[in-house]
Amino acid sequence: MSPAKTMRNTNTIHRRQRPAPQHPFVFFAPTFKGLEATLAEELVALGASEVQAANRGVDFKGSLETLYQANLHLRCAHRVLWHIATFPAADRTQLYEGVRALPWGDHLALPMTLAVDTVGTNANLVHTQFTSRVVKDGVVDWFRDQGKPRPDVDLENPDLALNARISGDTCTLSWDTSGDRLHQRGYRGRHAGPAPLKENLAAALLRLSGYDGTQPLVDPLCGSGTLLIEAAMMAKNIPPGLLGRRFAFTRHPTYDARLWANIQGDARAQIIEPEGCPIIGYDISEGAVRAAATGLAGAGVDDIVRLKRQPLAEMGTFSEGMIVTNPPYGERIGDIEELIPLYETLGSTFKHKCQGMSAHVLTSSKFLGGRIGLKTYRRDAVWNGPLECRLLHYELY
Numbered sequence: 001m002s003p004a005k006t007m008r009n010t011n012t013i014h015r016r017q018r019p020a021p022q023h024p025f026v027f028f029a030p031t032f033k034g035l036e037a038t039l040a041e042e043l044v045a046l047g048a049s050e051v052q053a054a055n056r057g058v059d060f061k062g063s064l065e066t067l068y069q070a071n072l073h074l075r076c077a078h079r080v081l082w083h084i085a086t087f088p089a090a091d092r093t094q095l096y097e098g099v100r101a102l103p104w105g106d107h108l109a110l111p112m113t114l115a116v117d118t119v120g121t122n123a124n125l126v127h128t129q130f131t132s133r134v135v136k137d138g139v140v141d142w143f144r145d146q147g148k149p150r151p152d153v154d155l156e157n158p159d160l161a162l163n164a165r166i167s168g169d170t171c172t173l174s175w176d177t178s179g180d181r182l183h184q185r186g187y188r189g190r191h192a193g194p195a196p197l198k199e200n201l202a203a204a205l206l207r208l209s210g211y212d213g214t215q216p217l218v219d220p221l222c223g224s225g226t227l228l229i230e231a232a233m234m235a236k237n238i239p240p241g242l243l244g245r246r247f248a249f250t251r252h253p254t255y256d257a258r259l260w261a262n263i264q265g266d267a268r269a270q271i272i273e274p275e276g277c278p279i280i281g282y283d284i285s286e287g288a289v290r291a292a293a294t295g296l297a298g299a300g301v302d303d304i305v306r307l308k309r310q311p312l313a314e315m316g317t318f319s320e321g322m323i324v325t326n327p328p329y330g331e332r333i334g335d336i337e338e339l340i341p342l343y344e345t346l347g348s349t350f351k352h353k354c355q356g357m358s359a360h361v362l363t364s365s366k367f368l369g370g371r372i373g374l375k376t377y378r379r380d381a382v383w384n385g386p387l388e389c390r391l392l393h394y395e396l397y
């Protein structure tokens with residue numbers, strides 16, 4: 001056979017026997033505005049492919065294993081959506097026909113129940129509730145077309161939660177593989193302190209501050225301890241999804257119970273007992289310290305965190321590691337004038353008692369942030385829900 005012929009044949013083989021893509025599924029993990037890059041780093045570390053930070057979330061691809069790993073390990077995401085289809089939806093008819101043409105038997109094995117949530121509008125689809133109803137009708141009528149019984153709607157606790165995103169004349173349909181939001185780790189007691197941070201926001205703040213699970217850490221205004229608990233879980237390598245919560249993907253026809261059990265088993269085997277990384281929390285409120293203790297115990301990290309009821313002004317001296325904290329910012333508790341002394345005390349505490357450390361403070365008040373009175377080396381814009389905040393970073397000499 002001539003070399004030219006060999007070459008041609010090889011090419012033919014490549015075209016005909018293209019291997020199945022290793023990462024066939026398309027996912028989107030929403031997060032807080034400003035934290036997309038932090039979440040993208042987590043996904044890259046998990047081995048997801050084609051990771052792309054987008055607006056309020058991250059696109060990525062992967063296998064069923066990637067999906068389970070993402071739900072188990074992601075600390076900064078709200079949830080993980082699995083992309084079903086994108087199709088024209090300029091009006092009701094296009095939307096309905098687009099939905100009805102999809103193979104719903106792949107997603108709903110009766111008697112599974114269904115709910116649809118819509119975000120976005122266009123000129124003809126102006127009410128999200130109406131759009132959700134059209135999508136639901138398309139799914140239900142697919143079953144009718146097949147001569148099968150129709151799935152029921154359950155808005156409270158559906159087996160399949162569909163997410164329809166209308167953008168321009170296009171609809172993107174996904175299903176929510178997480179169920180309860182991923183910040184619901186399951187460690188909080190019923191009485192969290194005032195204005196607790198969302199767990200995934202706390203984890204993202206720690207990452208943005210450079211915390212990697214090995215440095216000493218102090219939160220002098222720890223409230224119900226969210227930053228401490230998330231830090232301690234990182235220090236022990238406990239994935240946030242391993243505390244007994246349930247995931248919606250376990251109700252989907254693709255669910256592979258053995259794969260999920262193996263992934264959880266591997267994660268359990270990688271939990272460590274860290275040495276020499278003290279994590280310390282203080283708060284002026286007895287109730288907050290109690291709530292923090294409950295959360296620490298719930299997460300199984302109370303053995304590596306010390307808690308004490310103590311006002312900021314009485315904090316002792318530290319010389320290494322980092323302070324990450326979230327003082328009241330006058331939006332929900334206290335008012336701005338009243339909080340000036342607290343922020344000034346933070347500044348003087350950093351300056352006189354924390355030389356050699358770094359400090360990282362989340363606040364929504366530029367005015368109060370300025371009262372700390374020290375020079376920041378970086379400021380990150382982070383949205384705590386609708387509230388635009390800054391994470392202020394200080395190097396303390």
Ligand SMILES: C[S@@+](CC[C@H](N)C(=O)[O-])C[C@H]1O[C@@H](n2cnc3c(N)ncnc32)[C@H](O)[C@@H]1O
Pocket residue numbers: 193194195196197198220221222223224225226227282283284285288310311312313325326327328329342
């Ligand atoms: C916004 S909350 C912190 C919330 C916390 N990050 C969480 O996730 O639960 C602020 C905390 O600062 C505490 N605090 C206010 N003034 C203080 C002071 N002078 N000394 C110590 N703690 C103080 C409050 O009791 C409150 O728990």
